[in-house]
Amino acid sequence: MSDLKENLKAQIIEQLNLEDLTPADIQDDAPLFGDQGLGLDSIDALEFIVLLDSNYGIKISDPNEGKEIFQSVNTLADYISKHQ
Amino acid sequence: MYFIQHIESITHQNSFQKENIWDELKPLTAENQLISPDYKNYIPVAALRRLSTILRMGITASKACQEKVPNEFDSISVGTALGCLTDTEKFLVTINTVSGDVLSPTAFIQSTHNTISGQISLDLKNHAYNMTHTQNALSFEVALKDGLLCIDEGKKSVLVGAADEAIPFLERLRGSLILTHLPFTSGATFAVLSGEKGNSIAFVQACEVYFSTKSQETLVTLINQFLDANNCSSGDLDLILEARSDFRFLAKNHISFTDYTGFYQSASAFALHMANDWLIGNADDKRILIVNNLESNKLGLTLINRNEVEA
Structure with missing residues (x-):
């Protein structure tokens, strides 16, 4: 899992x-969107x-699934590991 | 009359935010790179990461113009011959090579010609008239004519400009696209024009475009007709700024502006900057004609006068 996150x-x-x-x-649990994290937007x-x-x-x-999946590197990695 | 209130250029010359660009202009060689300002001073970092060179140049030159004039622009007219080549190439290559079903949206969104004027409007939060003109080597002149018409309609402050960018792929088109001795270059020039004199030095008296021109004799006739229609003759010209060197005989001073711009198809926009600043530095000179014959079958003519000259 840690290799996947990296x-x-x-x-x-x-x-x-x-x-x-x-x-x-990039912290594993930091929000990717919004002012608190990387500040990514809808094009991202x-x-x-x-x-x-x-x-x-x-x-x-x-x-609409994206909102949950793209919250952080942790949620992304979790989704990938379950769906690959 | 269409007074030049402010003008900014980002080119392979040291031309951005200069009192007079002639202080540092030198004929270009193939080794001269684009001289980029620190774009972070003009574009938020989060937006900057997505923007190609042509968008960075266009937005930055426009914002530098907006900072120098008190009012928001009432119209934005941009000329570009080949548009956003970097993103166009990226998008097309991705179509050919990507393994999945979906394509990266950024290059697609930013590959259209009108991305430049659109991004300028977005960045300036400007909701006024916004138009992109693409007419090969006459793209700038057509955008300029659009701006002049906007002033005729009563708009107070209009932004006109042009931008084009070089990518390595253009070398493959050298034989069909270019005056052979010139290096491919990138450049953006934006000017604020107004019907009021303000602090300007010079004004655009007239601009005309001619498509499908033929012989050099025809061009001379067109130039003389243009000058005649604007109440002057070639003897009244203090300088000709020409893409080529065909009309040296028409005025006492002649400069091939492409020696200073290299080759990009909207380089005649930089000639407007050269003309304005020439009049700043040469107090006795009054009239300059820009002859854009970059493409052999097209002609753009722009007459620039010192403010004291009667139109």
Whole structure:
């Protein structure tokens, strides 16, 4: 699971062009969206859907699911491990 | 009359936020890179990460213009020949190579030509008229004419500009796209025009575009007709800024602006900046003609006058 989280962090940085961040800057349980976390927005949510599809073969058919799945690296990793 | 209130350029020259760009202008070589300002001073970091060079240049030059004039722009007119090439290429490559069913939205969203003017409006929170013009090498002139028409309609402060960016793929098109000796470059120039004199030095008297031109004789005739329609002749011109070097004989001073811009198809926007600042630095000169013959079958003519000259 920890390898998955580290890979996810690197993929998030690359996919979202977060040039100033390193994987170590992203806490496992920190919110990805909103002012408290990385401050990602709705376009980034679409990028997450692409990331899950292209890197893990997981398709999210209901966009409303994203709210729960994309909360943090922990929730993302948990969803991937259950659905891969 | 259409007074030039402020003008900003981001190019391969040291041209951003300068009192007079001629202080540091030098003929370009292939080694000259784009001189980028610190974009973080103009664009929030969260937004900056998504923006390609053409968007960074366009937004930053526009915001620098807005900071120098008191009122919000009443219209925004942008010319771009090839648009957002970086994102277009990224999107097309992704279509060809991606393994999943869904494509990254960012490159798609930002691949359209009107992304530049749209992002400028979003960033300035400007809800006024907003238009993109793409007419190959005459894209800037058409955007400029749009801005002049907006002033004729009564708009007080109009933003006109142009931007294009170079990507390595353009080298493959060199034979069909370019004056062969020029390096591919990127550039953005934005100007605030107004029907009121304000603190301006010069004004745009007229701008005209001609498509499907043929021989050089035809071009000379068109230039003379344009000048005649604007109550002057080639003898009245103090300087010609031309894309090529075909009309050296028409004025006492002649400069090929592409020697300073390199090749991007909306480079004539930078010639407007060169003309305005030439008049700042040459107090005796009054009239400048910009001849945009970058493409051999098209012609753009823009007449710039010092404020004292009667239109």
